[in-house]
Amino acid sequence: MAIDTTALVIGGGATGAGVARDLALRGCDVTLVDRGGLADGTSGRSHGLLHSGARYAEADEVGAEECIAENRTLRDIAGAAVADTGGLFVQLAEDDPDYFDAKRDACEAIGIPVEVVDGDEARAAVPELSEGVERAMRVPDAVVSPSRLVAANARDAADRGAAVHYGSPVEGIRVDDGEVTGVAVGGALDETVRPEVVVNATGAWAGELAAMAGVSVEMRPTRGLMVSVDYPGLGTVLNRSREPGDGDIVVPHEREAVLGTTSVAVDDPDDYERADWERERVREACAAMCPALSDATHVREWWGVRPLYEPDEADRGGRGISRGFFLLDGADEGVGNFLSVVGGKLTTYRSMAEATADAVCERLGVDEPCRTAETGLPGADDPAALDEFVADLGGPGPSDSDTVGR
Structure with a gap:
């Protein structure tokens, strides 16, 4: 028997769970599906950094402003999903001092708090920091638990009436007269879903999912x-x-x-090489900042796949510093109720979800504001409750499997 829903969100990472939560808060009927466990893709395979914006400040002012704003918002709403570690940008002897100065100036212009300290002060904070560190810049970076964050968003969506299904891959999409009329979902759900609007929030897999609807989304x-x-x-x-x-x-x-990370283009986000040189390079490069890391015992490793949007990457000439997001309308290719949200980063998932939910609500004629920035996530102040949410929704991803549930 088919399931009728107002909004079908495909992809249960941070952005998809954030969209489902946002729409549920606005009173929409939402169904969220993911082929694996929630946060099983890119979100759960990150290094877990909550950006201050400093990384992007000198090259992408808008992106940096968004990061510091979302950094502050997530500290307010996400509680124990965020660890307030702070961050240091360190300049080694071989690093260009002009780059450091440009980053500091850009942070100050944007309003990202920075404090420059000399090498000795930096080593007082991190005793095993390299003697080659000449100066450092304190910034309000933090660490986020992707599994807790995604699970809390999904739980809040479910508590507000959304249907959340993991282990439920999309197997086909039917389009009639320029509209998606049915989505065949297998696995645990094993039903056809009939949505008014579809949101493709599948990250690196967005191109494959869009192709099922006859829409092209170019991913790199x-x-x-x-x-x-x-x-x-x-x-x-x-x-x-x-x-x-x-x-x-x-x-x-x-x-x-x-320790992270590398950046190597892949053809298939499910099937790609894992190269030994990456292990060696990451370890060696990170040890330049903190030599003790060179001999630290290897515990585990994982690869993640970034959901980069090909036209943006081409404009920037390959590996760059920007990680903006893009909301793509399937109406441009004749499928009027199919939206794809691509790019971005974990730190900005909530603002990505807000923009996407705004577009969905415009199509549905729903006149309700976004409330996700002011509404705390359930269990935010109770790590045990957050970990129960994670366990209920498929377990943690590798990014935080060492801390969630311990």
């Missing part, structure tokens, strides 16, 4: 490796103050430090 997925080592004493995020490159970030967890 890139893989990135994260290596987690036994290193409980870091305490703060470390960023290398240089043009983006492999191994330029270290993210602290409770007992581990996550």
Whole structure:
């Protein structure tokens, strides 16, 4: 028997769960489906950084402004899903001091709090920091638990009437007279869903999903490796103050430090090479900032696939510093009730979801404002409750499997 729904959101990562929550808060009838566990794709395979915006400040003012705004919002609404670690951008002797100065100036102009300290002060904060660190810049980076964040969004959506189905892959999309009229969903749901509006929030898989509806979404997925080592004493995020490159970030967890990352284009986000050189390069590059990481015991590793939008990547000439998002209307190709949201980053998932929900509500004639920035997530102040949500929705992804439920 077919399921009728007002909005079908496909993809249960941070953005998809955020869209479902936003629409449910506005009183919409929502169904959310994902082929695996929630946060099973890109969201649960990140390094878990909650950006301050400093990483983008000198190259993407708008993106940096969005990051610092969402950073503050998530600290307010997400509670125990966020750890307030702070961050350091460190300049090594071989790094261009002009790049550091440009980043500091841009942060100050945007309103991102920064404090420049010399190498000795930086080493007082992180005792095993390299002697080659000449100066550093404190910024309000933090660490977010993707599994907790996604699960809390999905739980809030469900508590407000949304139907949430994981382990339920989309197997086909029927289009009649320029509208999606049916979506065949297999797995645990095993039903046809008849939506008024479809939101494609499948990240790196957005092109494949869109093709089922006869819509083209050009993606350029890139893989990135994260290596987690036994290193409980870091305490703060470390960023290398240089043009983006492999191994330029270290993210602290409770007992581990996550070293990242690489950027290699892949043809298939489900089937790609895992290369030894990535492990070696990430470890070596991160150890330049903190030499003790060179010998720290390897605990685990994972690759994630970034949902990069091909036209944006082409405009920037490949690996760049911007990570904006794009809302694509299937009406441009004759499918009027099919929207795709692509690009972006975990930090800005809520604003991506807001923009997408605004577009859905415009089509539906729903005149309700977004309330996700002011409404706290359920269980936000109770880590055990958040971890129960995660367990109920498929378990944690590799990004935070060392901390969630422990």
